[in-house]
Amino acid sequence: MENKSQYAIQMKNITKRFGQVVANKNVNLDLKSGEILSLLGENGSGKTTLMNMLGGIYFPDEGEIFINGDKATIASPKDSFGYGIGMIHQHFKLVDVFTAAENIVLGLEGEKGKLNKASLHKAIREIADRYGFDIDPDQKVYDMSVSQKQTVEIVKVLYRGADILILDEPTAVLTPQETDKLFAVMRNMKADGKALIIITHKLHEVLSVSDRVAVLRKGEYIGCVDTKDATQQSLTEMMVGRSVSLNINRPVYENKEDLLIVDNITVRGKDGVKRLEDVSFTAKGGEILGIAGIAGSGQKELLEAIAGIQKLEQGSITYIDDKGENVLLSGMDPLDIIHKGILLSFVPEDRFGMGLVANMPITENIQLRTYRQGKGPMLDRNTPKALSQKIVDDLEVVTPDIDKIPIRRLSGGNVQKVLVGREISCSPRLLMTAYAVRGLDINTSYTIYDLLTEQKMKGVAVIYVGEDLDVLLELADRLVVLCGGKVSGVVDARTTTKEEVGLMMTKLGGGKS
Amino acid sequence: MNKNKEPLLHMSKRDGVTLQLKLLVRIISVILGFVISGIVIFAIVKMNPIQVYKSMAAGAFGTGTRMWFTVRDTMILTCIAAGLACAFKMRFWNIGAEGQMLVGGIATAFFMINYPSMSPVLLFACMIITSLLAGAIWGLIPGFFKAKWNTNETLFTLMLNYIAIQLTSFCVSKWEHPFGSNTVGVINQRTMAGWIGNMFSPGYNGDFAWTVVIVLLVCTFVYIYLKRTKQGFEVAVVGDSENTAMYSGIRVPNVYMRTMAISGALCGFAGFLAVSAVSHTISTSTAGGRGFTAIIVAWLAKMNPFYMILISFLLTFLDKGATQIASDFGLNEYASQIIMGIMLLCILGAEFFLNYKVALNKKNKEVA
Ligand SMILES: Nc1ncnc2c1ncn2[C@@H]1O[C@H](COP(=O)(O)OP(=O)(O)OP(=O)(O)O)[C@@H](O)[C@H]1O
Ligand SMILES: [Mg+2]
Numbered sequence: 002m003e004n005k006s007q008y009a010i011q012m013k014n015i016t017k018r019f020g021q022v023v024a025n026k027n028v029n030l031d032l033k034s035g036e037i038l039s040l041l042g043e044n045g046s047g048k049t050t051l052m053n054m055l056g057g058i059y060f061p062d063e064g065e066i067f068i069n070g071d072k073a074t075i076a077s078p079k080d081s082f083g084y085g086i087g088m089i090h091q092h093f094k095l096v097d098v099f100t101a102a103e104n105i106v107l108g109l110e111g112e113k114g115k116l117n118k119a120s121l122h123k124a125i126r127e128i129a130d131r132y133g134f135d136i137d138p139d140q141k142v143y144d145m146s147v148s149q150k151q152t153v154e155i156v157k158v159l160y161r162g163a164d165i166l167i168l169d170e171p172t173a174v175l176t177p178q179e180t181d182k183l184f185a186v187m188r189n190m191k192a193d194g195k196a197l198i199i200i201t202h203k204l205h206e207v208l209s210v211s212d213r214v215a216v217l218r219k220g221e222y223i224g225c226v227d228t229k230d231a232t233q234q235s236l237t238e239m240m241v242g243r244s245v246s247l248n249i250n251r252p253v254y255e256n257k258e259d260l261l262i263v264d265n266i267t268v269r270g271k272d273g274v275k276r277l278e279d280v281s282f283t284a285k286g287g288e289i290l291g292i293a294g295i296a297g298s299g300q301k302e303l304l305e306a307i308a309g310i311q312k313l314e315q316g317s318i319t320y321i322d323d324k325g326e327n328v329l330l331s332g333m334d335p336l337d338i339i340h341k342g343i344l345l346s347f348v349p350e351d352r353f354g355m356g357l358v359a360n361m362p363i364t365e366n367i368q369l370r371t372y373r374q375g376k377g378p379m380l381d382r383n384t385p386k387a388l389s390q391k392i393v394d395d396l397e398v399v400t401p402d403i404d405k406i407p408i409r410r411l412s413g414g415n416v417q418k419v420l421v422g423r424e425i426s427c428s429p430r431l432l433m434t435a436y437a438v439r440g441l442d443i444n445t446s447y448t449i450y451d452l453l454t455e456q457k458m459k460g461v462a463v464i465y466v467g468e469d470l471d472v473l474l475e476l477a478d479r480l481v482v483l484c485g486g487k488v489s490g491v492v493d494a495r496t497t498t499k500e501e502v503g504l505m506m507t508k509l510g511g512g513k514s
Numbered sequence: 515m516n517k518n519k520e521p522l523l524h525m526s527k528r529d530g531v532t533l534q535l536k537l538l539v540r541i542i543s544v545i546l547g548f549v550i551s552g553i554v555i556f557a558i559v560k561m562n563p564i565q566v567y568k569s570m571a572a573g574a575f576g577t578g579t580r581m582w583f584t585v586r587d588t589m590i591l592t593c594i595a596a597g598l599a600c601a602f603k604m605r606f607w608n609i610g611a612e613g614q615m616l617v618g619g620i621a622t623a624f625f626m627i628n629y630p631s632m633s634p635v636l637l638f639a640c641m642i643i644t645s646l647l648a649g650a651i652w653g654l655i656p657g658f659f660k661a662k663w664n665t666n667e668t669l670f671t672l673m674l675n676y677i678a679i680q681l682t683s684f685c686v687s688k689w690e691h692p693f694g695s696n697t698v699g700v701i702n703q704r705t706m707a708g709w710i711g712n713m714f715s716p717g718y719n720g721d722f723a724w725t726v727v728i729v730l731l732v733c734t735f736v737y738i739y740l741k742r743t744k745q746g747f748e749v750a751v752v753g754d755s756e757n758t759a760m761y762s763g764i765r766v767p768n769v770y771m772r773t774m775a776i777s778g779a780l781c782g783f784a785g786f787l788a789v790s791a792v793s794h795t796i797s798t799s800t801a802g803g804r805g806f807t808a809i810i811v812a813w814l815a816k817m818n819p820f821y822m823i824l825i826s827f828l829l830t831f832l833d834k835g836a837t838q839i840a841s842d843f844g845l846n847e848y849a850s851q852i853i854m855g856i857m858l859l860c861i862l863g864a865e866f867f868l869n870y871k872v873a874l875n876k877k878n879k880e881v882a
Contacts, residue, residue, distance in 0.1 A: 310760060335763035347761070355761045358754045369751065369762045378743045 006070025009034045009165050009196035010055065010086075015064035017050055019410075022401045024050040028064070028222040030215055032165070037187060037197045039207040039228070041240055042217035043442040044414020045399035048200050051217070052167050056088035057081035068165075087158025088167045091174075091413065091440075093150050095142045101125075102138035105157045128159050132189040135182070146297070148179040155186070166190065167198045170413065172206055173440050176296045176468065184210045202414075202442050203469075204233040216240055233443075241444050249450050249475040251495075252458060254287030259321055260462040261307070261431055266316030266331070268302045276302040277486045279316070286430065289453060289463040291477030291494060293470065295506050299486040300466045301350055304433045307464075308347045309335045320345075323430070339373070346429035348421055348437050350466075356420045359409040363400065364389045366408050367423050392422035396448065413440040421449055425456060432456055435466040450476055470499050484509050531868055543864030544828065547857040554852060559845065566839055573838020574831045584830055586722040589729040590787055591826040592819070594808035596729075596736040597780025599817040601653075603740055604773050605753040606660070610671030611781045611805030613678030614652045616798075618645035618782025620685050622789040623796040626701045626708035627689055637708050641786060649782015650775040652678065657774025661767030675805070682798045689796075698795045710791035725791045732780060733819035739776075740817065749773050781805070814861060825861075832857060 010032040017025040024047040032038050040048050053059045055066070057078040066073050068084045075081050081088065095104045102121055122138045129136050136152050145153070151171060158166065168187075172180045187197055187210060201207060207214055207228070214231055216223040216239045223239055238244050261284040268277040277299040284290045292300055305311040307318055307330065318330040320343055328341060338345055349355040357366050368385040375381045389403045396418040400411050408416055417440055424432065434453070438446040453476070457463050467473045473480060477494040482505040489505040505511040552563030574584045594611050601608035621644035629637060656670040691699040702708060706718060713723035740746040752759045752769045759766050788800050807829060815821035836850020 308761070334765070335761060336765055339763045349761065351757075353758075354755065355757045358751055358758050360754050361750070365747070365750075368747070369758070372744055372747050373763075378745065380742055380744055380747055382742075 006067070007033055008067070009069060011067040011070075012051070012055075013065045013067070015051065015054065015061045015066070017047075017054065017059060017062050020401055022399075023220050025054075025061075025217075026220045028217065028220075030222065031225075032196050032198060034164075034196045035191055035194050036212040037191050037199060037210055039211035039214045040198055040200045040217065041202075041207060041214055041236060043219075043240055044418070044440075044445055045412040046217040046240075046442075047220040048217055049169055049412065052088065052169055052198065052200065055081065055086055055165075055167060056090075082161055082163070085162060085164040086167065087155075087161065087163030087165065089151065089154045089158065089169065089171060091170045093154055095150055095153060097143040098141065100139050100141055101136055101145075101153045101156075104142060104153055105138075105160050109161070124160065125156060128156055131193070132159070132186050133182075134186060147174045148176070148182075151175070151183070159190075164194075165196045165198075169200045170202070170440060171199065172201050172203060178295075180206065202440065202446070204236055204443060207231075207236065208233070218242055237443055240442070245444055245447070247443070247447065249447070249472070250454060251475065251478070252454070253478075254458055254460065256460070257285040257287045259283050260286045261321070261330075261464075262319040263303075263307070264317050264319070266306060266318065267314045268299075268306050268311050269314050270302070275486055277306070280483075280486075280488050281316075282481050282488065282491055284431070284462040284464055286460045286462045287457055288478045289457050289465050289476055291473040291480040292464060292466040292483060293473050293480050293502055293506060294483030294489075296468065298483040298506075300435060300483060302486075303483075304347060304349070304435055304464070304466065306331075307431075307433060308345065309333050309338050320431070344428065344430040346424035346427050346432045348424050348432075348434040350435040350439075352416055352420055353409065357408055357416065360407045362402075362404045362406060363393065363398075363408055363411075363419055364404040366419060367392065367426075370423055370427055388426060392419065392426060396422045396445075398422070414442055414445055417441055418445065421452070425452060429456075429461060431462045431464070433464040433466075436468060437465070438472075439468075470502060474499060474502070482506055536868055539864050539868055540861070543860045544857070547860035550860065551853040551856040554856065555849070558849075559843070561843060566843070569839045569842045570831075570835025573836075574834040576838075580834070582720075582722050584827075584834055586725055586792060587834075588823065588827045588830045589722070589725050590784055590792070591804055591808055591811060591830060592822045593729045593732050593784040593787060594781055594804055595811035595815065595822045595826065596732055596819045597649075597777050597784065598808055598812045599736060599815075599819065599822070600740065600749065600773055600780070601777040602812055603746075603753055603817050604749045604769070606657070606770065606774065606777075607668045608653065608656075608671050608774065608777055609668060609806070609809060610652065610656065610674045610778075611784075611808055612801040612803070613671070613675035613805070614649040614778045614781035615785035615788065615801040615805055616675075616678040616682050617648040617652045618785025619789045619796050619800045620682060620785075621645045621648040621782070622708070622786045623685070623689070623698065623701060626790070626794075627698075630702050630705055630707040632707075634707070638790075641708060641790060642783070645782045645786035646779040647782070649785065650779035652782065653774040653776075653778015654771055657771040660774075661770040679798050682796065682800070686797060697797060700794050701796075702794070708790055709794055710787075722791065725787055728787065732783065733823065736780070736819045745769075745772070810858070814865075828857070829854070 008031050012028060012030040015025050015028045028051060042048050050059060054061050055075065057075045057080050060076060066075060073084055075084065096107065099107065102125060105125060106121060125136065125138045128134065134152050134156060136156055142150060171183060175183060191197060199211065208231065211228050213225055213227055214236060215225045218240060233247065237247065263280060263282050266277060266280050267275060270276045280303065292303065294300055302311055306313055313331050320328045320330045322328055328343065330338065353359040358369065364385045367389045371385060372380055386404065392398065393400060393403055398415045398418045400415060408419065421437055438449050441449065453463050453465065465477060474494050480492050480494045480497065480502060482489040482492065482502055484506055487509060489509050490511060492502065501511060548567065552567065555561060555566050556563050573580065575581045594615060598608055598611055622641045625637060625641045625644065652674060655674060656667045659665040659670060660667050686698055689698045690696060709718050710724050711718045712720040714721050740749065748764050748769050751762065751764060752766055756766050785800065789796055793800065811822050811825045811829065814825045832854050836853055839845055840847060840850060
């Protein structure tokens with residue numbers, strides 16, 4: 002402890018290339034002990050890459066890293082642990098069939114890994130009490146919500162003695178309440194002298210939790226500001242490099258017509274629990290219908306039921322085609338829907354789990370929608386290539402190329418752009434999106450809002466499942482509020498208030514009964 | 515406070531390796547394999563490695579006949595591997611090629627034994643079609659169970675191998691010839707009905723050029739099917755994510771069944787070749803473990819049927835060569851297995867270096 006520097010981490014002139022792509026270029030970053038630093042930047046600006054060099058996943062091509070003032074060589078995740086760095090990745094690496102406690106000691110050698118159950122539980126409790134975590138050491142991971150899994154990941158690195166915590170988009174998958182809890186824990190850790198770096202695209206979170214903000218743009222370090230001197234507008238401009246307007250334009254489409262009628266549907270999950278009960282609503286062409294609700298209130302099942310992936314236990318879903326004729330959607334599977342010529346697009350919540358094929362390049366992922374077109378058994382390879390290039394250009398997807406590297410290598414935001422771009426490119430009449438801007442930077446989020454509004458003005462019925470109430474209220478025309486799998490109410494987004502919707506989300510009918 | 519240990523090496527993923535480099539590294543790995551096994555042989559038995567290699571080469575290419583045998587076995591191994599690749603691309607662990615090959619062989623033998631006087635065109639058509647069908651059914655069964663009840667295909671395909679072996683024993687006892695020998699003997703020895711003959715000269719078993727042509731066609735088919743067709747695309751999507759497949763309108767159970775039928779059919783077809791072009795008989799050892807060896811071939815070749823030819827050739831060469839040195843130098847079977855092991859290790863090592871970059875850590879500057 003003799004030469005303990007004020008800086009927990011200093012990164013100097015770090016450069017990292019992936020083939021042609023320069024992910025980080027001469028980046029300098031300082032992190033003090035006892036502070037929370039936000040790392041901000043557009044999609045593909047190199048945030049994850051930079052942090053992965055601290056986590057021992059990548060090794061810098063150039064530059065030096067100092068930990069507590071000493072030069073460090075981090076060549077593996079194990080080295081990273083050795084330096085007291087704990088990284089929480091966006092995709093958790095827990096073993097499903099193990100309990101929280103088992104996951105926490107998994108792979109530990111020596112004394113700490115050999116504790117008996119009682120003392121291990123005691124140690125976990127101590128950490129939990131010290132920072133205010135909510136954790137049950139005996140719970141199995143497969144029974145956990147995303148937020149609980151995240152807690153296990155954090156406790157795991159703390160248990161291993163991390164002083165420096167790096168969280169890569171931890172809030173992307175959390176509800177606002179869970180986010181508040183996480184931030185409270187983070188503040189406790191900071192008070193305890195730990196140093197934290199958080200990556201998030203939500204500017205209000207940046208402003209509320211961090212002490213300083215470091216900004217990256219296209220792999221380059223732009224600068225660092227004290228959070229108290231920053232505003233959403235100033236941060237956006239730093240990030241994008243020019244002034245942008247953060248307003249959502251909400252025009253009115255005149256000839257609205259019913260396009261989808263959901264009538265009294267009930268859906269059960271695999272475990273037999275009712276996920277949706279007696280849900281009814283109508284979606285109109287030329288309208289953005291927002292679906293609001295606490296995460297897990299049946300949003301996923303609702304969209305999947307419409308897309309033909311979930312079976313209905315009861316009720317019906319009717320689609321009204323462009324000739325005004327009713328088509329019964331319920332009972333069809335996705336292929337039936339395609340064969341019927343129903344133009345339905347769907348951006349599912351789980352990108353790699355459902356919307357995309359992680360190991361295929363962009364072109365083949367784009368092709369997923371269109372490969373059936375054309376006569377004969379052979380694949381058409383040129384049309385998808387042209388379409389991919391167009392989507393990449395239109396949405397400014399940052400990628401080294403479109404048909405060689407697997408899509409999972411792209412940055413999180415760019416992956417989402419490809420998915421949304423593909424679904425819009427099918428010129429749908431009904432467009433469903435679940436958390437379409439999750440993981441997207443603020444500028445791109447607004448691009449997506451504009452794209453959805455553009456679709457609406459073409460007469461498309463847009464169903465938008467969102468988590469940010471402010472956005473829902475600004476973007477949507479009407480809101481269906483879900484609460485525990487039931488419709489709590491349908492309101493006009495132009496006249497309702499955030500409080501009213503918030504109440505309806507937690508109590509059926511907003512407590513008015 | 516940290517043990518500031520500098521690891522000697524560090525590893526990272528490697529991108530953008532050119533085709534030429536890949537080829538070069540692979541060739542070097544094979545050469546390295548020979549050099550290392552030479553050293554090992556020398557260390558163990560103090561025999562001149564050059565002499566040993568010569569003997570191996572003689573075993574595989576020593577005479578025209580031996581050369582053709584090597585080619586023939588390479589081709590049949592490739593045919594099985596190409597069939598397996600369809601299933602593997604779908605992440606369906608088909609380890610039932612032995613069984614699929616056997617039932618294909620039974621179907622072939624059935625027609626050869628029972629309809630020797632049919633017109634050759636009709637006879638071959640029957641043999642080919644039924645061997646494809648028999649293999650397809652043998653592949654379809656585990657595919658169907660996987661599709662309907664999500665049974666474990668590894669266990670299922672493996673168990674079907676034993677059923678196929680029993681079935682073969684049963685047929686052998688029915689078709690026994692001469693009586694009491696408990697073998698089928700060479701079928702149609704006199705008329706040679708249903709035999710695939712030479713291409714370049716009259717007669718049989720002089721050359722195996724037809725087999726080469728046929729298997730090249732199979733390779734081309736599999737290559738195009740997996741890479742260029744809509745169905746092949748579906749196979750790849752299902753292999754990567756069932757949910758994504760379902761989402762995009764692919765009926766996953768149908769793809770499982772369809773692909774396993776194709777995979778099984780091609781393995782059954784290998785059984786047809788083994789009976790009609792090679793042994794002209796059927797026994798429980800008609801497959802002879804090649805259904806398992808082909809698994810290695812398919813994976814090492816990364817599902818590319820044309821690479822499979824090279825890998826199959828290498829394995830066949832080693833196998834033949836090893837048998838030869840065993841008899842020439844009085845070594846036992848294990849010597850050949852050691853060589854085989856060293857070779858596979860070198861090939862896998864090459865794949866590792868092609869995928870990962872390993873760099874020495876220098877003290878200060880890191881330039882990769
Ligand atoms: N393993 C890799 N191989 C090739 N390119 C990569 C790899 N990892 C990242 N990149 C590229 O480096 C750039 C920076 O990516 P990175 O994931 O660091 O961005 P990010 O700032 O975390 O973005 P996001 O906010 O979208 O998560 C991107 O252009 C990405 O395509
Ligand atoms: Mg990232």
